[in-house]
Amino acid sequence: MSQATDIDAGSTVAIIGGGQAGAEAATLLRQNGHKGRIILFGEEKHLPYMRPPLSKAYLAGEIGADALIYKAPVAYEKAGVELRLGERVAGIDREARRLRLESGESVAYDKLVIAAGGRARELSVPGAKLRNIFYLRTIADVELLQPQLQPGRRLVIVGGGYVGLEFAAVAIKRGLRVTVLEGAPRVLARVTAPEVSAFYERFHRAAGVEIRTGVAVSGFTPGPDGENVGAVQCGDGLSVAADFVLVGIGLVPNTELAEEAGLVIDGGILVDDVSRTSDPDIFAIGDCAVHARHGFLQRKMRLESVPNALEQARTVAAVIAGKPAPAATAPWFWSDQYDLKLQMAGISEGYDELAIRGSTEGSSFIAFYLKDGRVIAADAINRPAEFMASKRLIADRAKVSAKDLADDSVPLKSLIAAAAAAA
Ligand SMILES: Cc1cc2nc3c(=O)[nH]c(=O)nc-3n(C[C@H](O)[C@H](O)[C@H](O)COP(=O)(O)OP(=O)(O)OC[C@H]3O[C@@H](n4cnc5c(N)ncnc54)[C@H](O)[C@@H]3O)c2cc1C
CATH class of the missing domain: 3.30.390.30 (FAD/NAD-linked reductase, C-terminal dimerisation domain)
Structure with missing residues (x-):
């Protein structure tokens, strides 16, 4: 047995976050030969699952919750990963190399991987706390939204990005009356050429979706019961009646734990080309991490995509296990609408x-x-x-x-x- 293996046998890798990035890193660590403990903390009670279908096939009811599961329980058992689901990590003590759980428990680590993802960006305008205003990030969010998807109901979607447009495609098919309000002059403005945006706008309009661009939402007003949203107000005086609203205006990376622990944050948890943070024993991967210089793009970049989450997971699993990091590849993404x-x-x-x-x-x-x-x-x-x-x-x-x-x-x-x- 080599000396490296002996050292490994004593080391514990803790992972904060049970999304696809965390799950992939946990199982790959073992495949790469890590001999010590691997503990994965996930705040959600679900087994690590895939989010993309939440605005596509799962929302449409074409697949069940089982099909969202990223890896079967046996994969974690085989890899000897201790899954601690429904457990939130509340603090990182870098000096003592310990995690503080919300339950009060304290857990030691030798290497730490932060894969805490992000949360839906909230719209902070008057009336934003009215009922029937929803966001879409988790299975729990879809559970709240499903009963709203009834034919004839008036849905207003704030944000013409991927999540908003995918939701619009599902809702219009279900017979809802759908309006998309986008602040930029065109949908998907951040990510595509005007020609591609125009194509999507045409396609949605042909399906019956009303799309209004260049519209700034300024507030929500209640309906007759005073509790539920009744209309969306826009800066130009436009008022759009709504039975419910989906806000899809992007993501806020979960950086607070890292920030409180004194790690460098710059639009995400800043990491180098092997996803290492400013603390050599702590790595960050997936939606919460920002590449100081992305290996392929050669520029600073935070990516919100499954391929990026998995690529960073592969990198940290190799590096922590003492193997060379795989080469960085060009980022990619997909979206299904109609x-x-x-x-x-x-x-x-x-x-x-x-x-x-x-x-x-x-x-x-x-x-x-x-x-x-x-x-x-x-x-x-x-x-x-x-x-x-x-x-x-x-x-x-x-x-x-x-x-x-x-x-x-x-x-x-x-x-x-x-x-x-x-x-
Ligand atoms: C509706 C929707 C559709 C999408 N569609 C696509 C698509 O088509 N293609 C694509 O490539 N990407 C898509 N994405 C983006 C993709 O899902 C994300 O990039 C990916 O899930 C990132 O994985 P992650 O593991 O970094 O983060 P997450 O999936 O957010 O997982 C992080 C986990 O960490 C947990 N956590 C956070 N803090 C703590 C803590 N302190 N203690 C314990 N646990 C904690 C969170 O609860 C969460 O479960 C979509 C996202 C959404 C929401």
């Missing part, structure tokens, strides 16, 4: 050229974003095979002409090969 499967890779911000392959008049196309002649991002709608090729173009930072990218008769694989040969 029968549209959107898959996005790379970060389009800062692009100077756009190439559309296929037509935004149909329901299958790819928007390629280029900067200085190189592909930096792609949004693929209903083109899963070509999405894989697009990821490769982005990974290779391929130099490709916008004309060829836009030409459906030129196979993307030939562009990958040509760019590689020219590099």
Whole structure:
């Protein structure tokens, strides 16, 4: 037995947060050969589950709660992970290397992984505490929302991002009357080109969703009972009647524990290229972490996506177990609305050229974003095979002409090969 294994046998890794990032890190630690204790603390009482279906198939009632479970209990048993669900960590004592649980218990750690995710950003306007104003982050949130999804009810969604639009797609199919209010001049403004936003706006409107952009919500007023929301008020004097409201305006990373412990926070818990925080024994992964310099993007970035959560989990599991960290890859994401499967890779911000392959008049196309002649991002709608090729173009930072990218008769694989040969 090597000396390293002996040292390992005594070490405890504690993980704060039972989302996909925490669950993945816990089980992979063992696969990577960690010999000591692994303890996972999850505030929610559920087994670690996948959030993406909460605004898609699960919300629509197409899958049950069982299908949300990320890993079966046997996976944790096999990996010897101590699952402490329904337990909130209330404090980190870095000097003593101990966690303080809300129950009062104190638990020692040698290495700590913070995978605390985030919470829905709240809208702080007058009337925001009225009843029937909802947020969507957890299974518990969906349980509150499900009874509201009755045909004919008037739903106002504040925020035309992914969560708001996915919710709109499910609700309109159920026969609700749906209005989306978006503050920016177009939906998905932070993440896509105007052409892609226009496509989604058209699609939603054709399905019956009313979309109003450039609208600032200024408050909520009660309905006749004085308790439930009755209307959403907007800055321009517009008032939209509502039986219930979904607010989908983004996420606040859960950084408080880290901040109280004195770790560096900068729009998230700041981590280096192996997800280590300013304390060498503490790592942070998933939605709560901000990459000081993302390994692929080479810029500061906080990512809210399952692929990023899992990639960071893989990194910390390897590094804590004494293995080399896997190489960083281009971020990617997906969104399902109606029968549209959107898959996005790379970060389009800062692009100077756009190439559309296929037509935004149909329901299958790819928007390629280029900067200085190189592909930096792609949004693929209903083109899963070509999405894989697009990821490769982005990974290779391929130099490709916008004309060829836009030409459906030129196979993307030939562009990958040509760019590689020219590099
Ligand atoms: C409705 C919705 C749809 C989404 N759709 C997509 C999608 O289509 N594609 C995609 O890539 N991503 C999607 N996302 C984002 C994705 O789900 C997140 O990026 C991912 O869940 C992040 O995982 P995480 O483990 O970092 O955080 P989380 O999933 O937030 O898990 C963190 C966990 O830590 C717990 N916790 C926090 N503090 C403590 C504490 N002090 N003690 C104990 N436990 C604590 C929290 O309760 C939570 O359970 C979606 C998110 C939502 C809400």
